[in-house]
Amino acid sequence: xxxxxxxxxxxxxxxxxxxxxxxxxxxxxxxxxxxxxxxxxxxxxxxxxxxxxxxxxxxxxxxxxxxxxxxxxxxxxxxxxxxxxxxxxxxxxxxxxxxxxxxxxxxxxxxxxxxxxxxxxxxxxxxxxxxxxxxxxxxxxxxxxxxxxxxxxxxxxxxxxxxxxxxxxxxxxxxxxxxxxxxxxxxxxxxxxxxxxxxxxxxxxxxxxxxxxxxxxxxxxxxxxxxxxxxxxxxxxxxxxxxxxxxxxxxxxxxxxxxxxxxxxxxxxxxxxxxxxxxxxxxxxxxxxxxxxxxxxxxxxxxxxxxxxxxxxxxxxxxxxxxxxxxxxxxxxxxxxxxxx
Numbered sequence: 001x002x003x004x005x006x007x008x009x010x011x012x013x014x015x016x017x018x019x020x021x022x023x024x025x026x027x028x029x030x031x032x033x034x035x036x037x038x039x040x041x042x043x044x045x046x047x048x049x050x051x052x053x054x055x056x057x058x059x060x061x062x063x064x065x066x067x068x069x070x071x072x073x074x075x076x077x078x079x080x081x082x083x084x085x086x087x088x089x090x091x092x093x094x095x096x097x098x099x100x101x102x103x104x105x106x107x108x109x110x111x112x113x114x115x116x117x118x119x120x121x122x123x124x125x126x127x128x129x130x131x132x133x134x135x136x137x138x139x140x141x142x143x144x145x146x147x148x149x150x151x152x153x154x155x156x157x158x159x160x161x162x163x164x165x166x167x168x169x170x171x172x173x174x175x176x177x178x179x180x181x182x183x184x185x186x187x188x189x190x191x192x193x194x195x196x197x198x199x200x201x202x203x204x205x206x207x208x209x210x211x212x213x214x215x216x217x218x219x220x221x222x223x224x225x226x227x228x229x230x231x232x233x234x235x236x237x238x239x240x241x242x243x244x245x246x247x248x249x250x251x252x253x254x255x256x257x258x259x260x261x262x263x264x265x266x267x268x269x270x271x272x273x274x275x276x277x278x279x280x281x282x283x284x285x286x287x288x289x290x291x292x293x294x295x296x297x298x299x300x301x302x303x304x305x306x307x308x309x310x311x312x313x314x315x316x317x318x319x320x321x322x323x324x325x326x327x328x329x330x331x332x333x334x335x336x337x338x339x340x341x
Contacts, residue, residue, distance in 0.1 A: 005095045006130035006139055013037060013255055014064050015149045016247045018125050018142060022066040025127055025141055026100040026178050032185040036069055038259045039188045042195040044220040044252055048212055050227055055240035057227050059248045061255075062216060066102070071181045075099065080172035084160045087175065091138070092131050094177035101128040105173020107165035113152040115143045123166050189267040192259060193329050196322055203319060221315040224249070225308050232304040246285070246292040246307070253278075253285040253314070260325060267332045274325040281321065284314050 010028035014020035014037075027033040043062035050057045066072070075094065079087050091101050104125035108116035116122045129151075130139030136156045144150050166173065202217025215223060224245060230236045261275040268274075288310050291303050329335045 002134035019065040035185045039191045043216045056242035075177040099177030102176045107162040110162040187262045189263040243296045246289040250285040250289040
């Protein structure tokens, strides 16, 4: 009798990159995973490489990858020396036992519905959450051809063709079974306080050097402003603009709002002041994302200075709100007691 398995999906809290989306997707019945990221995934990161001829600042959020979460039960299998039938059987057996499957090293060109299907050969990854043995298909959660992070099906033979394509180029993937362990992780205002202080501290350093490397914290806003300047001046060609930059910023602010509200509820019960104020930051971030997406669809250089002006306002408002929030937290017994230890 043919088997069919479909594991439930949770809601990702970051979705700009596949490596971010998995954590929420594989955790539909637990808040513990989300709480860990609320505590730990605070910093914005960017690479200054865009100042030296590259087209992207490689913007991301620190500790946002699923690989950072310490309480996933994981089984990782390099597939280089596994034949096709073994790979298919392995994926299905992991799903049978309740493990979601992260795959990598497969060519998008052959995966119907995926981002670069029949457009570009691209070594990529994705999440498998189910299979239908009779139909010979996997249920996949990934970016589709419309650049939507969503669910669709791919055929087993397509998956194997994508695998073979990368193998011919000497690129070998892995299959990783993932599911959350049964542990308790609570929102920790003290840890949030510490990480927010580190986030804001980067503003004091400012832009001190144009040397290569990465920067982290709120100072990343300043580098994104410079990225916008280079786009506007043509130093970075329009057709090479990184469309993901302001989605990262918006997701960072949206999750920061959730972080503030959760910490407020614990450390400042009955006080929603800081979350309410921060909502304006999220709305401005969403507006920037929308303006930037419009420019990406059809070139409109005149919107770039407006996006930069909004980012200046976001930077100023966020620093003011978070500094006031930290002062309020420092007055509570929760934070004072933790610092005294």
